[in-house]
Amino acid sequence: LKVAVLGGTGRMGGGVARHLAKKHEVIIGSRDPGRAKRAAEKFEGARGAGYAQAAAESDVVVVAVPYAALGAMAEVAKEVRGKLVISMVNPLKMEKGLLKFSLEEGSAAEELAAMLPGGKVATAFNNLPAGFFDGEEVPAADILVAAQSSEAFEEAAEVVRSIPRLRPLYAGPLSEARTVEMITPLVLNLAKLNQTGALATKFVTKKG
Numbered sequence: 004l005k006v007a008v009l010g011g012t013g014r015m016g017g018g019v020a021r022h023l024a025k026k027h028e029v030i031i032g033s034r035d036p037g038r039a040k041r042a043a044e045k046f047e048g049a050r051g052a053g054y055a056q057a058a059a060e061s062d063v064v065v066v067a068v069p070y071a072a073l074g075a076m077a078e079v080a081k082e083v084r085g086k087l088v089i090s091m092v093n094p095l096k097m098e099k100g101l102l103k104f105s106l107e108e109g110s111a112a113e114e115l116a117a118m119l120p121g122g123k124v125a126t127a128f129n130n131l132p133a134g135f136f137d138g139e140e141v142p143a144a145d146i147l148v149a150a151q152s153s154e155a156f157e158e159a160a161e162v163v164r165s166i167p168r169l170r171p172l173y174a175g176p177l178s179e180a181r182t183v184e185m186i187t188p189l190v191l192n193l194a195k196l197n198q199t200g201a202l203a204t205k206f207v208t209k210k211g
């Protein structure tokens with residue numbers, strides 16, 4: 004697949020891009036094409052471009068920008084028509100030393116879907132800390148995928164499975180993206196309050 008990672012110059016997008024580039028052709032998208040090119044030189048299998056060009060040249064678009072920058076994705080609406088769009092965006096705020104989910108209603112993924120008519124939006128990687136991508140192997144984790152359609156889920160699951168040890172789990176339609184995104188502040192607070200080091204989601208099955 005050709006996978007564009009918009010915001011792939013950042014910590015999370017860069018990690019996802021580096022691991023996806025082992026299996027796919029990755030195009031790092033940046034507001035500054037020069038910055039995208041420099042970021043893409045850091046590993047094999049990637050090149051850089053502006054947001055619109057990266058989206059236009061890809062089969063799948065991964066959105067890895069901060070929630071505050073989500074509005075800029077409206078600029079790529081034309082380029083993502085008919086394509087899978089993966090959102091890892093978490094709207095968070097700090098309140099009395101704890102992270103909280105910052106939206107009164109809905110989710111970043113649903114806001115993205117409203118901006119991208121004809122796109123197929125799914126969540127993935129929201130609850131995985133960027134540090135999990137630092138090494139050569141990503142530690143085993145479950146990746147919660149809420150999706151706009153069964154087709155969007157299947158395609159997003161294939162992208163997730165292309166990184167060894169990540170297991171996609173269907174979390175329901177995109178209306179469930181809010182629940183998926185809300186897990187992130189919980190996980191970050193748990194790590195901080197219990198001094199565990201970075202935590203990610205992994206569900207266990209009762210044996211027997």
Ligand SMILES: NC(=O)c1ccc[n+]([C@@H]2O[C@H](COP(=O)([O-])OP(=O)(O)OC[C@H]3O[C@@H](n4cnc5c(N)ncnc54)[C@H](OP(=O)(O)O)[C@@H]3O)[C@@H](O)[C@H]2O)c1
Nearest residue numbers: 010012013014015033034067068069072092093129132133
């Ligand atoms: N960090 C994590 O552990 C983690 C884990 C799971 C999910 N996420 C989610 O992943 C997304 C990216 O997180 P991150 O920590 O990688 O963020 P980041 O490094 O702060 O930003 C990622 C990229 O977004 C682009 N961007 C576009 N508009 C921007 C703006 N107005 N202000 C700042 N950056 C802008 C920048 O790329 P250009 O300037 O090159 O365009 C930047 O390199 C967020 O939505 C976050 O909720 C993060």
